[in-house]
Amino acid sequence: METANARQCAGKTLYRRPTGKDGIKDEKGSDCESTSSFRSSDCSDDLEPEWLDDIQKNGELFYLELSEGEEEVALAQANSASQGVSTNHVRFSEKEAEIITEQNKKQQSGLRTKGETTLKRLARILRRKRRPSQRRGGGKDGGKDSSTLSPPASILKNQPGQRQGVMVQQQQLKEVCVYLNPKRLGGSSTPLSGSGGLLEALLGVVHHPCWNRGQGNSARQEERLTIHGLIPNSPAIKCGQILIGDVLVAVDDVDVTSENIERVLSCIPGPTQVRLTLETVASVDGSSAGESSSILKTKACPPVSQLVRLLWGEDMAELQMSIRHIPHIVMYLSLKLDSATPQEEEEILYQYPVSEASSQLKGVRGIFLTLCDMLENVTGGRIISSSLLLGKHLVHVGYWKESSNLLVIGLPAERVPLLYLQTVLGDVVRTLKVMYGSLDSAFCKVDHAPRLDHFFCLFFQQLIQPSRLRDGSSAPATDVSGTLFLDGLPAVRWLTLPPEIKIEVDTVLSDFESSDFGEMSEDFFGLRRLYVVLGSCLFYKSYLIANHLPKEDLLDVCLYCQHYCLLPLASEQRVGQLVIWREVFPQQRANDSSSTAPGYSQPLGRHFLLIVGLRHFMQCVLLEAGGCASPALGSPGPDCVYVDQVKATLLQLEMLEAGIEERLNTPPAPCLSCADWFLPAATARDRLDSLASSSPIFSKLAGAVKGSSSGPRGRSRFGEKSRRSSFHRSLSDSGSEGHVDAGSGSGLSVGAGFSPHSTPDSARKLGGRQDLFGSDGSGGSGALFKITRMKHPNPFHLGTLRKTLTERETEEMYNTMKLTSGAENTLFHYIMMETVQGIFIAPTHREVAQLSGSIHPQLIRNFHHCCLSIRAAFQQNLPARARRPADRPQGGGWGLGPVKEHGVLFQCKPENWTDQKKPAPTMTYWVIGRMLLEPVPQEFYVCFHDSVAEVPVEMAFRLSFGLAL
């Protein structure tokens, strides 16, 4: 019903579309009384979408808005931590300032009568004036032109003197960062109270002018902004540091009084974060606030906000500065030199970045050109890579020749091993081709340069300092090999869903893809369709949960998403709204229009990619114009109807969110073990101790362990056994106690206490292993473990997750879900890639995070690194037909021949082993990769403990992940 409403409304929009946008806007007010149909959607009451003004001249759109609540807090935290950075987040320019003053007069005159609508108008006009391109250099422009500004506008510029003043008065002043989103103003249900204006509406600060010992109008002119009250749920109250009685002194270093505050606030163009300077009255409060902010500081190194800011196009220079000493470069060089007009650096068509280390690489571009030319003559093959030493850095340079131009990308060897350079380069090239059609069209247009700068800034940041972008994120996977490997796979991470949810998701997607928009579809009005929906795919928290795109298109779309970090963004932060629209050139469709089945030819159409994200959901839609839809002319921007339809789809899907969350929270389908459990006593006990400090249950447990293992060394196994059983009893006893605690809701929940180990048989393992460690641990044979296996099901697990299952069923469940056979589960990690569908399955981030430990993250990093070489071995010797199109045929050499399976046995020792007398205990584990070409091409990578008998390994492979799929 809700969506139906929405359709109706948007249908009217569609109907009026031919008459132009202005028409819509004029009548908007009357039309959309009933538009509050999108349940809790930000854009609900505003028919004119927020992103409309961000559309660029060529029709492209990248609009990202964080959701309310958590993200504001995150952003504020992030920025209170990085206060030193004095970037002015409110962007001004001369024009805008003037407009503001004009509008201000009007506003003053007609404020009471028109109220909300006027303000919306104003905001709209402001926004329209603000071209997206000004975002970047806006601050600077304001500073530069300050001399020409009229006095009221001069408040907008940065005044260094003022800031010094702030420094001096540090004790009385405090700075608070709040996140403001003027775009939410329009739709906000709270009407602007007459006098409060933006101060109340936007910031949530109540200021009563008359309370200040008002002495008539003359005094009111210069009145200080004492805070008399705070509005619930406003940014001011959420940040927790603005107190009643404080005086608002400045906003982003601009002095404010009651007179200019409205004007200053109205200059805030879009969702951003501002720094408020407040004068505190009570010093006691101030100190406590200071403390709390310092706590925040320690905790909050910037969360994803760094990434978000980079996506918004901010902070590029700063981030790039931090890696300027690491040599890396991208250049697009022309091989055809016009020798008649020798000019400096004429052959460089594009270059990024400009830094010391990269200029050194730029200096030797002659080498790259010569090598490219020479080696083709000498060896008969194009050059693909070369390695060179730059000072102490080894740099691998990858080459990609297209027509008469050469793309050169240099990357530090410690980030990208030579083995994988080709894949990385291939992916970049493919992404560029998807975005621009060809390398030439990407690089040779001058106006693409800033966008390419942004593109490659993201590219290098992700490769060279991924931790900086994803700091503070929940996912522990910041290892370079992991990202390299997983991103390099020609596949997307897939989340298996319970069938009933999967069916619903597919149905909803199919409904959308049928383009049956009812009253809003073009058919309804007898028009030709604007676009044909070729297919769409749906991500939830960076996992692909449904895909209705052909594989190659999926990969294209996914490469784009990966490059712009959209997947981690959706998984870690609730995205308020994300709308991306751009023309794309799907590689499969662009390349072989003739080579497909005879009698069929690809329609010659243009393709557009529409990505809409809401909360944790993100849907990517591939649209085709031309073909059977009406041909696209010029560079069309996103169409409101399609965007709204996707949004409606996502809102519909949000009902399933609970189900998907539940799936994410269930124990991993094939059980996983943590590497640390397999290492002998010392480390395990340390870990228990550390856990004990956080949980009363564990302190009991640890006590019990200590008690049992402090016994004499030479005890018999039999004695041990009896002791062990008693120990188990105590374990389960304490467990049930704890459970009762949790049930009664006293502060500490068992789930939390056990969260690092909530893999089903973890407690069992903890219990079972301790005594083994006491003897001589690491041997880890199955027989020993069999003794220790206990028959109690884990009380925690049963209590929290599977209430209805009987013991027996639980046992069975464990058995079926385990990949390895034998008493113990020895599987650490796995990745399975289905090449045909272009998806891969791996344990979810959450599952990995649950298995915390000191060795385990290392093991996973090692696993990924090893996968790099395993996959390289598969690729290197693969017959050319099965190769991914992005990889160039390496062909030729017989070499080792096609590799079907490759395994490596690793040995690990606990770090900083202090015991001199005993040799450090070791744990060995296999990392094995296998490639199947029949019946369907698949690749498996598994990592498991050495103790498993080898035949079961074979069986696990045979059974493959059929269970998981």
Place this chain on the structure above:
Amino acid sequence: MFGSGQGVALSCCETEGGGKVAWRVFQDSVMLIAVSGGGRHGAGSSKEEEVHLQRLLENVWNCMVLVLGQDELTNMRNVERLKRDLRSCFSIIDQLLEDRQEGILGNLTHCTDSLIPPNTTVIQEAVDSFAKAADSEFGCLIVHGRIAAATEKWWRLAPQEVVLLSALVRTLSGSGSASCDYPVFLPQGSPTVAHRLLRFHLLPGADVCVLCGPTPSLHRAETELVGRFWSPLVETLRDCLAVGERCLPGSVSLRPDVLALLLINRETRRSVSCVRTSTNHPPCAPLLPSKARCWELLKLFYIFSIKHYFMQEETLCVTPEERAHKTNTEDFVHGFSHQPIHCYLVTEECKSYGLQTPQHQLFLLIPLSVPTFALRTVATQTLSDIVAATGLSPLM
């Protein structure tokens, strides 16, 4: 080459189809460039790896030093004359390039190809006393191109030198002369002062050689010493020759399912390698790779393992500059947070297994019929068998 002006040193390039080009400047005077053409032409040619090319460059340089001496190469006065002089080492360089003799992996591994004779002590004593009589501390017996026994001092030479001297002796004995007196510079030991390498042909396939100073003369040594020390041992030598390419004496029983093996002692830097000639396998079994292919696969697998997993520690390796060069080319190995100790590959032709212990590296080729899970057992058992059987001998 170019780029040195801008502080950039180019080391290697790779082209489509596996072609590779590697550079290296030696002693600031000679630059060697190795180009491998990749596998464009015919299926048989293998893809050369960078490791291989770098080894080749090093070997070629050492070979030039061996023949001409370092002075001649670094302070060249007359380039034309140097070119002419260099012709004398072409034959060895050709041998390095062609890898004609099957089963000689020393060029690649920089570990001496050895052969374990059935009666080690007798041979060892003979070599020792022969060298002593020839006024030398350096002497060795080479059987089928592999060192069967050598004096203590001979083993103390740098591994590259030993490998190179073996190659030189192989070339010299290929010429068919009964004996020769050849001046050599030792690339690491004495790059500027020449020694005499005396080589005597004992039996077809068996040569004895000593490194000595001005005395004794070739004639005296040949007439007096060779006959005295070696004629009583003719039967023993024949036994040695009978070991042939298996390299291991009959007392070592290899499992039947080992196609080929390469065992490296990491401490003494000696290696034993062999490929089993499959004589009596059932006709219905899938075809086993040919002998030549086995050698090639073994070599490729060695390169693969070294490149990805197993560190080759060149503790004896000379200048720190060269070591820096090595670590740069092995960046991938250093990326592991835990140490790889075993690895295996299953390809369409056979299965390969490599393992590394603190003392040994073992590389095996095993037929496809052996199940994968049994590979590890086969490998560890083979290693323990060989070590047990030859444990007393100084070789392994």
